Amino acid sequence: MTIAKPRDCDVLLTNACVLTMDVNHTIVSPGAVAVVGHTIVAVGPQAEIAQQFRARSTIDARGGIVHPGYVDAHLHVNAQTCRGFFRGDASKGAGSGPKYADWKAALTPEDERAAAALACVEMLRHGVTTFMEPGSAFEPDAVAAATTAVGVRCSLADPYLWDETELMRAIPGLASDSLFARVPPERDRCLKALGGQLFRNRDKDGILHGHVALYGEGTASDELLRAAKALADRSGVVLNSHIGYDIDLALAMERHWQKSRFVYLADLGILGPNTTFVHMNLIREDEVQPILSTGTSMVWCPLAYMSRGTPLRQRTRLPEMKQRGGNVALGTDSARQCSAGDSGFLALHLAAEAGYSTVSEDVLDMLTLGGARAVGLADLLGSIEAGKRADIVVRRPDVAEMGPGVDPAHQLVSVGHGATADTVLVNGRIVLEAGEPTQADFDVILTDARTSVQRMLRRLDMPQPGLWPRVA
Ligand SMILES: [Zn+2]
Numbered sequence: 001m002t003i004a005k006p007r008d009c010d011v012l013l014t015n016a017c018v019l020t021m022d023v024n025h026t027i028v029s030p031g032a033v034a035v036v037g038h039t040i041v042a043v044g045p046q047a048e049i050a051q052q053f054r055a056r057s058t059i060d061a062r063g064g065i066v067h068p069g070y071v072d073a074h075l076h077v078n079a080q081t082c083r084g085f086f087r088g089d090a091s092k093g094a095g096s097g098p099k100y101a102d103w104k105a106a107l108t109p110e111d112e113r114a115a116a117a118l119a120c121v122e123m124l125r126h127g128v129t130t131f132m133e134p135g136s137a138f139e140p141d142a143v144a145a146a147t148t149a150v151g152v153r154c155s156l157a158d159p160y161l162w163d164e165t166e167l168m169r170a171i172p173g174l175a176s177d178s179l180f181a182r183v184p185p186e187r188d189r190c191l192k193a194l195g196g197q198l199f200r201n202r203d204k205d206g207i208l209h210g211h212v213a214l215y216g217e218g219t220a221s222d223e224l225l226r227a228a229k230a231l232a233d234r235s236g237v238v239l240n241s242h243i244g245y246d247i248d249l250a251l252a253m254e255r256h257w258q259k260s261r262f263v264y265l266a267d268l269g270i271l272g273p274n275t276t277f278v279h280m281n282l283i284r285e286d287e288v289q290p291i292l293s294t295g296t297s298m299v300w301c302p303l304a305y306m307s308r309g310t311p312l313r314q315r316t317r318l319p320e321m322k323q324r325g326g327n328v329a330l331g332t333d334s335a336r337q338c339s340a341g342d343s344g345f346l347a348l349h350l351a352a353e354a355g356y357s358t359v360s361e362d363v364l365d366m367l368t369l370g371g372a373r374a375v376g377l378a379d380l381l382g383s384i385e386a387g388k389r390a391d392i393v394v395r396r397p398d399v400a401e402m403g404p405g406v407d408p409a410h411q412l413v414s415v416g417h418g419a420t421a422d423t424v425l426v427n428g429r430i431v432l433e434a435g436e437p438t439q440a441d442f443d444v445i446l447t448d449a450r451t452s453v454q455r456m457l458r459r460l461d462m463p464q465p466g467l468w469p470r471v472a
Pocket of ligand 1: 278
């Protein structure tokens with residue numbers, strides 16, 4: 001018997017409890033993962049893989065959980081710095097402060113860059129390696145610069161494509177003169193802008209991607225919807241759009257279209273395996289089949305679902321859609337009062353509260369494979385398997401939230417879901433080490449975010465937020 005000569009690899013991850021998310025959802029422990037360039041080349045039992053590879057660098061996971069990087073399928077990344085500006089549900093438009101729409105319209109490219117960089121560090125620490133920006137960044141280049149600098153993968157779209165505003169009156173906080181002045185709801189502008197971010201897909205090896213997005217929620221004409229779907233089909237990318245954040249708006253859309261919304265959209269030819277709808281807090285019985293039979297992806301944003309009293313009015317059907325074979329991903333939406341890693345934890349508990357048998361393993365599926373498909377990157381992401389990109393998270397084994405750790409999948413989602421990432425690889429590069437970003441200076445990122453917020457307060461003529469008196 002001859003023993004094969006070991007192959008070279010760039011990174012060998014050893015002594016790991018690997019949640020592979022492969023077709024059998026195999027957990028390999030102790031396991032190892034070999035990486036060459038941006039690609040995973042092998043995963044398996046430690047003893048086997050260690051024999052097969054000679055590594056340039058080795059990461060000892062110390063028995064910690066290793067999982068595919070999470071995908072946040074809906075994050076308004078430029079809004080990360082609005083924390084503290086708004087209490088409760090900013091989109092209601094109530095309260096003494098600015099409207100959320102006015103706050104957004106006041107963002108400069110520098111503010112967007114600062115917010116995105118802050119969000120990226122937070123994401124990495126919570127095990128999120130990819131996010132989908134849903135066409136709400138005014139300057140996608142500013143966001144791209146920040147995500148590239150920190151090393152997080154993202155998919156970008158053109159800002160605010162909308163050409164009808166009548167239904168937006170149901171959510172007054174999300175519409176304002178200043179926002180409409182900055183991104184006019186005009187069909188010509190939108191039709192010209194469509195596809196402006198798809199050039200990012202020319203680099204097949206990079207961490208920047210492009211998709212097609214419409215703002216949605218009844219703000220797109222049939223013509224714009226058809227044009228966007230046709231472009232997504234031609235370009236092999238996802239068409240992404242909000243629908244069903246607010247129940248009153250969903251009812252207004254039904255009255256406007258005189259049909260259930262997803263039936264109307266199915267008739268228009270908008271549903272499909274490359275269509276990803278966000279929120280979907282209302283799904284009628286006659287909409288279930290069109291959604292499931294077309295393979296349309298659904299992004300559940302648990303905190304947004306909670307934020308308007310929606311659970312008291314409408315039981316979510318997204319855990320049911322997942323159980324019936326639909327593709328469900330998770331999203332943060334605006335991280336106004338939550339962190340980048342909360343959506344899985346919230347989904348687990350909201351699903352249980354709504355009477356579903358959703359377990360941590362289902363939530364992990366949504367965070368990885370479901371997310372990868374919802375952003376149109378299922379070939380590259382979502383599992384730790386040979387041939388996929390090396391977007392890998394190593395969780396700290398030495399924190400109380402990871403103990404006792406006898407049931408790793410449940411432990412990770414239910415207790416260890418916080419900022420417990422120790423080492424993170426994105427596209428084969430180590431971008432987080434010992435919980436700190438390796439490519440960017442976090443002190444500078446934090447200072448930039450604080451400076452941006454003070455500028456915004458002055459620009460919006462706001463006092464320092466907070467209810468209690470401050471003494472210097
Ligand atoms: Zn959103």
